[in-house]
Amino acid sequence: MTTTITVIGGPTALLEFGGLRILTDPTFDPPGDHPVGPLTLTKTVGPALSPADVGRVDLVLLSHDQHPDNLDGLGRQVVSAAPLTLSTPEAAARTGVTPMHPWQHHDVGRVRVTAVPALHGPPGSEPIVGQVTGFVLTGDGLPTVYVSGDNASLECVKLIAGRFPAVGVALLFGGAVRTPLIDERLTLDAAEMVAAARLLGARHVVPLHVEGWTHFTEGPEDVQAAFSEAGLGDLLVSPAPGRPVPLSVLL
Template identity: 85%
Template sequence: MQPTITTIGGPTALLELGGLRILTDPTFDPPGDHPVGPLTLTKTIGPALSHTDVGQVDLVLLSHDQHPDNLDRLGRQVMSAAPLTLSTPEAAERTGVTPMHPWRHHDVGGVRVTAVPALHGPPGCEPIVGQVTGFVLTGDGLPTVYISGDNASLECVELIAERYPAVDVALLFGGAVRTPLIDERLTLNAADMVIAARLLKARYVVPLHVEGWTHFTENQSDVHAAFSEAGLDDLLVSPTPGRPAPLMPVR
């Protein structure tokens, strides 16, 4: 069966790959305010599919649990119903999910999930923003898929590219996130997404985490403009939200 992707909103996407239904960073709450310590993050766009529309999944890949734009109330319900969730050691302590350290792998059916480095902001930001992880999915006869999570570090991308010199599809979380707590980007901006795609030699790029929250300073249009200016329009895969699309379209 051809691998597919259904984008749902923010960082949330459903992959059908290797006979598995794999969900990234579950966010299914309606628009509204989400208090996070001294901050309030505001969601402006609801999900393209409800948590009940998505149904049962086999695996949740959670980049981190501490921010509601990556895991919200309804997302936690979906995660708790899934037989397996992989995430950071910090998330495992708080939620009971299965912890993954960088470069360790976990096999689920015919899919190998490898945790890869990610940094949710500038060096030294971890005490404020916490741990975050990315993932690489591989398997016999399957495309190699990189899921960045809320990574802002091109140095991390370089390390991943050294180990995976042929990434077929890169799910890059963007949005150039900023908050008052750290006056630097906490995720990739559109220009860095272009650099990441080149470092990974990606055949296709799916932009995620680029719409739906007021603390995102860039959107889907910025991503398309950056890839167009770089002459890389043909790399972008931007499916209609809520509708399955080929993970690797025939062009």
């Protein structure tokens, strides 16, 4: 059974895993402005694939619904059409998706999805940024895959590594996001992505959500430089957007 990853853009990737077509944080809108309360977030790069290009989706892993760089207008249509979307209790209350609390698991076919902690900013920022979750995918004969969501906490990563000591592929969201509402980073920077990879013992890292928005302070080149300087450049896998890459090549 082939297992592949296709990077679509921003936080959005398609995993063909354990017989399922799994989509992370659906964002399919074209470039443009997206109001978020008193802020306007500006998208500069569109997706490599449209929802029609993606085709069938069996499961959506939605780290959170409250920010348009993780769930936009067309992404909401994808969520509505998908047979199952897993996300936070807050997202479930707003959108009707299936809620998951940290460490709760949900079995879909031969794939077990475990919700894992994530913090979208410094401790205490939750009332402003809202709930966020990450996910770990496991299954008999399958690699362990970690999807970080918009997490800024290495303490959360330590907890995850303690429960899942054999991560094959880590999909790490980065970008070192900053906004005027909180004068601290809201996601991992490149150096912290390296630290997360070490904590997880990840065999490979696929960076997601490191480009395409003006509120990001780092890009793919910063990630590449950080991993190279740490002597971990061989862990980093950056597939061309829209091109499926077999995970068996990575493992």
